[in-house]
């Protein structure tokens with residue numbers, strides 16, 4: 431599946447920002463309430479320390495998922511989110527992370543496919559979701 435969308439993206443010469451936005455709309459917005467439907471039960475992404483902090487936090491979330499207590503926007507969440515590491519390529523995760531970070535307030539350089547690959551390789555075989563508080567220890 432990822433391979434198919436990958437190929438068509440290349441055929442259309444899609445730019446990385448457009449790809450990031452398209453992936454965000456199809457994989458994130460429903461749960462995180464950016465589809466104008468109000469269906470999501472997931473925490474907000476604006477200025478979240480998991481989004482605007484060190485990029486490795488977001489890359490790990492996208493690859494492996496996240497669980498545990500999260501306090502954001504005056505609310506407490508204690509739920510779980512599955513990762514996308516099995517269906518998205520390093521290029522897709524990089525485009526998605528770069529788009530998400532710039533849309534929601536990170537003033538940082540783009541996330542590269544090489545960075546995603548490094549994190550993926552370091553945690554090859556991981557199936558557990560990341561505990562939210564453990565990600566905050568990443569600097």
Ligand code: HEC
Pocket residue numbers: 454457458459461462471472473474475478479480481488491492496497498499500502507508509510511512514526530562
């Ligand atoms: C199935 C619903 C669902 C989908 C799809 C989903 N998330 Fe989540 N996400 C959640 C939930 C629920 C949490 C809270 C987990 C917890 O309480 O520990 C969360 C937490 C997060 C967090 C950390 C907390 C915060 O709000 O900053 C980030 C960052 C995040 N998601 C980004 C994304 C991105 C980017 C995508 C698209 C690739 C995505 N999520 C797709 C449900 C989802």
